[in-house]
Each structure stands twice: as structure tokens, then as C-alpha cells.
Amino acid sequence: MTSPLRRIAAGLSLLAAAFLLVAALLPGDANAQSPPVKRAAPTGKAKAVRPAAASSWVANPAVDGRDAYIILDAASGRELSSDQPDGLRHPASLTKLMTIYLTFSALDSGRLSLGDGLPVSINALNAPPTKMGLPPGGTVSVRDATMALVTRSANDAAMVLAEALGGDEASFAAMMTSKARQLGMTQTVFRNASGLPNREQVTTARDMARLAFALMRDFPHYYPVFSVQSWPYRGRILENHNRMLGSYEGADGLKTGYTNASGFNLVMSAMRDNRRLIGVVMGGDSAGQRDRMMAMLMDQGFASAATMRLSAWTNVRKPPSARYSSANFDPSLVIPESTPRLAVANAQPLAGFTATAPTPAPQSQAQAGQRVAGPAVPPPAEGSAAPNGPPIGSWVIQVGSFNDPQAAQLALERASSTLVDMRSITAAVDEVQMANKTFHRARLTNLSQAQAVDGCKRLEKKKIYCSAIQVTAWNTPNAR
Template sequence: MTVSGWNKVRFSCRFRQIVIFLAFATVAATAGQANARNASIVVDFETGRVLHAVNPDVRNYPASLTKMMTLYMAFEAIEKGRLKMSQALPVSARAAAARPSKLGLRPGSTISAHDAILAMMTKSANDAAVVVAEALGKTERKFSQMMTRKAHELGMNRTNFRNASGLPNRRQLSTARDMATLAKHLLTDFPEKYRLFSTPEFEYDGRRYRNHNALLESYPGVDGVKTGYTNASGYNLVASAKRNGHRIIGVVFGGKSSRARNSRMEHLLDAAFADLKKPDAPGRAPQIASAEATENIVNASLHKPETPAVQSTGGKAGWGIQVGAFSDDAPARKAASKAAKHLRKKMRRKAQVLVVPVQQGTDTLYRAQLVGLSRNSATEACRRLQSRKVNCVPVPPALN
């Protein structure tokens, strides 16, 4: 072989190596976006106060938690008269071919909207989810786009849907905080239909299907919401429980088993209800981890931080962002300054570091904030920081 021929062979081999490397790098980068399986959040339903959070804004695979949004869309269609519970929905070949978990619907048959809804809630039936998607969006793809738009309208800004069932798709991502937001909207927007989530079992075509949410029986006060599992996601769960007049919403992503996930949720709910019983002042801040742990743990309100017990001097006008809470002023100031470096130059000039002390019992916590921004700038800043795995929540003018 000539020298020229050898060079062509070497170039070809080298080119293939580069292509393979880039392919793996792309997969790794995509996986990295949904890599922090261990994520959780617990929220006080009435106040929106976050009682616990670990990786609440890290994007993960929702698995069948996706069906919560499919159900939300179905409930909304019923409310607007575009769908009836008794309506017979056609089963397409595509719906019938959905992978398990499924009812085993036959192509060309029909299923009532009522049965499809209960099948999603209890059996987590993927074929039923596709049937509903096609009934409301004509195709599952169009329906998933409708789901994403609705999610963003509800404030679930880090969520994207690619199907109605939650079957694996590397671009279908959500967060613990977003799923808590969705659960809250299911409760507030459709309180009557939310009660269907507590259905213990569902009978269809001569078979009985028990609800996958074991906490409905094992944990007093739990009355919904949904389980989820794929190999990539691990064992997920959204649960809502009410005791002594208090309702809380819990979300767990990435359990190692259904038992471990359920046990984790029970522990979180126990801790949250115990926390709500404490006789501290109503404005007290939620529990915050040590400064060393705050890279992965954030406790800010689902909607906004509570009014600080001690007003910081020099409060700035306009919106702001909060990037963490610390047990000392210095690390809070450092975190805010570090976050500012990730902002665009124009935004960085406007942003001013503000540390807001908040009384928690006998201790003081220090909220790390950047203020002096517009509402749009605060939203953009949080989106930019979250893409760099920095936790962030926008703060309205009255609260900075």
C-alpha cells in the first residue's frame, strides 16, 4: 500500500474514533442533565413553604409521574366541555402497541374516558395514556407539546414532555419542585377529580388492578398522587397527605426500590408534619442544611421566600434572586458573589449582593441574594444559574 493509502486509512480510523468519542460525549452530557437521581422536596400546601429539599431543581426523568400532566390535561378538557367521562375513546394500533405497564387494549376497540383515567391512576397504563393523548391532541406528539406548554403556564419551567405515558425518552425531563407544583395545581384546580387518585383498585374487562401507590394504605392521611419507574429514573413518587388540618406534598425521585422509595417518603412526611406542629413563629424559615451542603440542598419557598424577621439595611428596589441560605453571613455573601459571576455582563452590572438575615428559633440564617433586577432578568438569571447546576429562585420586590 502506498504512503498516501496508509494516510487515508489512518485518517479514516482517526475520524471514526472522533465520531465515536463525540457520540459518547453527547450521551454523557445528556445523561448528566438527569444524573442526580436523588432528589426530593416537601411543601406545605397552604403556604407554599418548603419544609425539605434535596436537588429540587435538578432535572430528572419523571417516568410515569408524566401521567399526572396527562390527567391534568384530561381534567381541563372535561371542565371545558371538550371531553366527557362517558365518552368512548378509540384505541389506535399505536396506542395498543404501547409497552407495559398496560391494560392490553385491542386496536379498533374503545375505552371510556372514565376508565382510561382510572387506568392511568391505578395501573399506570401506558396504552390508556396514549388513547387520551390521541383523543385530545390527535397525535401523541402534538399532545406532548400541549403538555409542555401547559406545564410552563403552571410555572413548571424546567419540565419538558415528549410523550403522555412517561416511557423512556432522554429529552423528557422534570424536577422535584416542578412535580410538587403540578400536584398543587391538581389539588387546587380540580379538587373533585383529584379524589379519584385515592381509588384503591380498578376493575376493567374482568380484571382487578390495585393502585400502585402503596402509601394510600400504609400511611394515614395520604390520598394521592402517583408513582413512576423506569431503569433510568429509578423509583419516583409524588404523594399528598393531610393531617390535623395541614396538607403537605412530597416528591421523591430516584429511589433504589419501591420499598426504599416509600420508606423515604414516609420519613419525609413524618418530619414535615412534626415540623408543622412546632410552636415557632409563623414566619420562621424552613430547616436549612449547613453551608457545606448547600450546593445540593436549598430551602426556599415554592413561590417566594417568607418575609425576613430582620430587615437588612439598604434594601434595593426591583426583583432579585436567591441562591441559598447559610448559617453565617460570610458564606452567604460568597455564594451570592460567586453566582453573580455566572450572569451576563450587562446583568452583572445591575445586580447587587444582598444578605438577608432571617430568625429561625434562636438561630439566624442568612439568605444569599442578588437584587436590583427586573422580573425578566431575575427569571433569566435563575435559568442561567440552574443550567450551571446552581439552585436559584426569583424574589419579588417586596421580599428583598
């Protein structure tokens, strides 16, 4: 007699055979509706399956998108337009604005000098692109490293500065985050000095606008370096990634950024009609699309600011703590290199550095006719002239950039009447073509440094916006 278990087993076998027969007769579309089933490939046709490479990037759940923007009036802080300005975003190379901020601070405090030779570590040499191309086992001057951040957005330069100021990059990132809190950047966290991908490195469009304003407010004497479009280094030219400098009238900084996670970012400032705007665009699909969006938003911002009758921007005065000016970043100047900093392994945090004064220029350099950088602004070079503009080394006072030529002429006449006692002064309105638009700049030329600085002070007392600018080899023609 057959046992109950065997009868059950036999029944299950028949049921399984019936199921397989029905499945074989069903059309393919029906099988496509069911969950996929992995089947072994026939012998001889099997392909080796490589395990997926582990990704180093893990998404931050607090970052819910890439797109965000904000446009602010710099004088009043008035928000002119925005979209998700407080949403967490990845900063990418906008991070370097804070690295530059701390570098400027170290220059003014004496903890760094422009001629200091900073050691190039293995970490800096191994930094992913974009890079400035540092010499293995060598040093790089503070000036070159800073300008490589401004123009090339060099990750190796960011590492060198981080190790010089913080001892190591992690300690420097903690200093960056601490300074962010002091500046009111309440939602920003830094984990490195360059902006290379890190899921915990986050910011907001509003925080980046605050950082841009802090750079203008705290370091007006260095801010013009953000308008430099190229920088020479070891026989190469480091081109600025910020194409808005050459395509948007009045643009004079600040920084671009890109990673896959962040999209294309840009922090920008521009002056028009005596007003300064700060713009931040994050998450662009391409550099061109980001730039077009920024131009549109800034145009709308300037139009809105005009209807609101907001106060004109007044240049921040150079603080007493300033040891250098933007003129000391002129690449035609020879910077005497100070004693190289300690090796990275023995580097101390920022507070451990002492002031180092620039050393005198060697006699051979002076005899060769080379200018030497120091805390004082260099004298104008004689006998040289900028194409289509005032002589190199001379100074100009710009009293505005206007859409309307009559407005430019009126501003120039008002400024000229205020400085009527300056007999050598030349008044001119020049035209600049940018992005299919014509802009009219009101300028007083043929000035010395003392005349330009003193003239600007007198104009500001009359509530006339002005900017004293030295004409140098790297900001001509049409120096802003």
C-alpha cells in the same frame, strides 16, 4: 558492497527479534501492566463475536443524578425540607399527572365527556407495559382510561388520551409542555404522555410538587380519585401502584413512577392535624426504600409544620366550570357511551373538539336498578351498608385526622357545636391502625349530600378544616 538501506533493515530485524525474546521471558504480571493487545484466537477455538446491540437510550448530560426530594406545606407553599429539588431528573410515569391534568381540563370544558368512547389505535395496542389491556379495534371510555392512569399507570391508556386530545402524541406532548410553563414548571419538558424513556423528557422535584398542587387547586372535585386503590376493567382488577395509600395515614394521592434511568419516583400528598403536605421523592433504589424515605420525610414535615404554627389547609371550593365530581367515577355507575370520537387519523388538536353532553340512560338500565353517571352527583343507594362504617351512598364530614385522641375529640366537639342545629348528625372518633401507628379521625356522619356540603361551608367560615365525603363501594371501609 551492502547498501546502507539493507544494513538498516538488517539492524531493525535484529532489534525486533531481540524485543520479542525479551517480551517472551517477562513474567505475566508485567504484561498485565501494559495496554491490552488483541490477539487472534488459535484456529479451531475461535468464537463468533456478535456486535453489541445498539441502545435506544442515550443519557442526557444535564441529568447529573437520580436522587432528589422536596416536602412542602400546601397551604403556605413553605418548603420544609429538600435535597437537589431543582436538579433535572427523568419523571417516568409521574408524567401521567400532566396527562390527567389535561384530561380533567377537557372534561370541565366539555371537550370530553366521561362516556365518550375513544378509539384504540395501533400505537396504543403496541405501547410497552404497563397496560390496561385495551380491545383491538375497539373503544375505551374516558372514565376507564383516566382511572387506568391513576391506578395501573397504563401506557396504552395514556396513548389513547394523547391521540384524542392532541391528534398525535407529539402534538399532545407539546401541549403538556406549554401547560407546564403556565403552571410555573419552568424546567419541565415533555416528549410523550406516559413517561416512557426519552432523554429529553425532564423535570424537577419542585416542578412535580407544583403540578400536584395545581391538580388540588384547579380540580378539587376530581382530586379524590387519586385515593382509589383498585379499578375494575373487563373482568380484571387494576391495582394502584401507590402503596402509601394503604400504609400511611392521611395519604390521598398522587402517583408513582419508575424507569431504569429515573429510579423509583413518588409524588404524594397527605393530611394530618388539619395540615396538608406535598412530598416528592425521586431516584429511589426500590419501591420499598422510596416509600420508607417518603414516610420519614413526611413525618418530619408534619412535626416541623406543627412547630412553625402554619395555617391549616382549607379545601378549595368546587369551581363553577366543574361538569362532574369524583362521585361520577364510581364504577358501579353505568356511563352511557357518547358517539365515539373521530378515528385517530382524522383527529384534531384539543381546540378542535366541541362539547358533548352525556346521553340519557336507556330505560332497560334504569329498570335493572343501575345508576347512571352524569354531571349530577348520584343519589345514595338504599338498603346497602359499608362494613364497619356508615351506609354506602351516605355522606360524612371529616374534620381532621389526629395523633392525639383528645385533639380529635376537641375538634369534633367544636364542629358539632357549630352545627348544633343539624339534629340527625352523629359525631364519632374512630381509630385507624397504619404502619404500626394509631390515628384518630373526627367525623360527623349520617348526613345527606346537601347537609355535608352545607355543613363544610359553615365550618370553613369558622376556620375549621373539613372534607365532605360520599361513602361509595370503592372507598369503603374507612373512606377518606
